Amino acid sequence: MVRRKAGHSIPVVVLGGFLGSGKTTLLASLLTFYKKNGIKPAVIMNELGDVGLDEIPSQLDVPVRELLSGCICCTMKADLAGELMMLTNQQPDVILVEATGAANPLELIENVMEASMLSPVHLGAAITVVDGAGLLQLRKGSRRTYRLLEDGIRCATHLVLNKRDRLYPEEMVELQQLLRELNPHASLISTERSSVEDSWISSLTSGSGKAVTPEEVSAQNRIMPDQACDCGLDHSHDEHHEHKHEHHEHHEHHEHLMAVSYYPDQPFDSDLFEQMLRSLPDHIYRVKGLVTFSDTSSRYQIQYAFKETDFMPVMPAPEVPDVLIFIGEHFSREELLRSLAGLGGNLN
Numbered sequence: 086m087v088r089r090k091a092g093h094s095i096p097v098v099v100l101g102g103f104l105g106s107g108k109t110t111l112l113a114s115l116l117t118f119y120k121k122n123g124i125k126p127a128v129i130m131n132e133l134g135d136v137g138l139d140e141i142p143s144q145l146d147v148p149v150r151e152l153l154s155g156c157i158c159c160t161m162k163a164d165l166a167g168e169l170m171m172l173t174n175q176q177p178d179v180i181l182v183e184a185t186g187a188a189n190p191l192e193l194i195e196n197v198m199e200a201s202m203l204s205p206v207h208l209g210a211a212i213t214v215v216d217g218a219g220l221l222q223l224r225k226g227s228r229r230t231y232r233l234l235e236d237g238i239r240c241a242t243h244l245v246l247n248k249r250d251r252l253y254p255e256e257m258v259e260l261q262q263l264l265r266e267l268n269p270h271a272s273l274i275s276t277e278r279s280s281v282e283d284s285w286i287s288s289l290t291s292g293s294g295k296a297v298t299p300e301e302v303s304a305q306n307r308i309m310p311d312q313a314c315d316c317g318l319d320h321s322h323d324e325h326h327e328h329k330h331e332h333h334e335h336h337e338h339h340e341h342l343m344a345v346s347y348y349p350d351q352p353f354d355s356d357l358f359e360q361m362l363r364s365l366p367d368h369i370y371r372v373k374g375l376v377t378f379s380d381t382s383s384r385y386q387i388q389y390a391f392k393e394t395d396f397m398p399v400m401p402a403p404e405v406p407d408v409l410i411f412i413g414e415h416f417s418r419e420e421l422l423r424s425l426a427g428l429g430g431n432l433n
């Protein structure tokens with residue numbers, strides 16, 4: 086990759102994909118590559134919850150802006166534009182934007198395009214990371230959530246079919262066919278732990294420096310901007326687009342997905358905690374957190390996505406209180422509270 090010359094437009098790479106698909110894991114690979122190759126990235130991370138738990142290792146020395154408790158495709162659209170503008174002052178070679186797993190991808194791409202009118206940035210690539218097993222599960226589940234996933238696949242310039250280790254060979258074939266049907270034009274790779282080749286990373290920004298436009302993305306993928314937006318309004322020439330859009334987003338894209346933060350006020354018993362995770366309903370798709378157990382010596386970072394859980398010991402403990410963030414579709418806060426009551430803590 087050629088380093089950006091002063092005064093040139095900075096490529097923005099959007100990292101999209103549904104909850105828990107592997108976006109942060111991919112972000113880590115990209116940052117390691119950039120560090121190794123003397124390329125200066127900057128990062129915008131967006132979380133639906135009110136605590137940012139996805140830490141970027143400090144040795145990578147990357148400017149990171151966190152946007153919490155909202156989504157940059159709608160309620161935090163203006164914040165995204167502001168953050169992009171601020172980061173350009175630091176003259177990075179590339180800006181990586183990690184979306185929430187609930188973001189509407191086409192809205193996000195449009196928002197980056199709109200920001201490019203105010204700042205020297207352009208959309209370099211739109212990556213969609215797909216959790217193959219999750220996609221197969223959601224295909225049989227909620228229509229609205231599945232449609233969000235389909236939109237993400239359609240809008241991508243680069244598709245990453247991740248969590249290959251969780252798929253049988255015949256499922257891999259089925260998923261590759263499905264992704265190709267939904268988006269015949271994007272590059273498509275399959276990965277484990279979002280592990281990508283250096284040449285693939287270079288391809289994200291090695292284009293002519295010309296922006297990918299939402300119209301190009303949607304035309305390539307045979308969807309029109311108005312079709313891609315669930316509300317069915319034709320926003321393309323609409324002066325009140327922003328207002329309608331925000332209203333729409335609030336009611337259509339996020340109301341069916343909700344995030345609940347829980348602050349434990351005492352350590353959990355690890356067996357009871359695991360039992361609680363196992364008994365979560367299918368439509369709680371994602372849990373992230375930092376917890377202390379009464380029967381272990383270290384604190385743990387918890388990652389739960391589609392019934393698969395990772396516990397990672399955290400040493401030394403970061404200066405963040407114990408917290409659990411549950412994200413899913415129309416789940417009952419009260420039921421969740423009841424199942425957590427035996428473990429100790431406060432619902433936020």
Ligand SMILES: Nc1nc2c(ncn2[C@@H]2O[C@H](COP(=O)(O)OP(=O)(O)OP(=O)(O)O)[C@@H](O)[C@H]2O)c(=O)[nH]1
Binds near residue numbers: 111276277389390
């Ligand atoms: N089995 C398996 N797990 C993976 C793979 N890639 C990532 N994970 C795990 O999946 C979980 C979610 O990964 P993240 O990278 O945090 O996913 P994300 O898309 O950033 O999640 P959100 O931002 O919360 O939507 C973590 O526990 C990862 O370690 C993979 O290829 N296989």
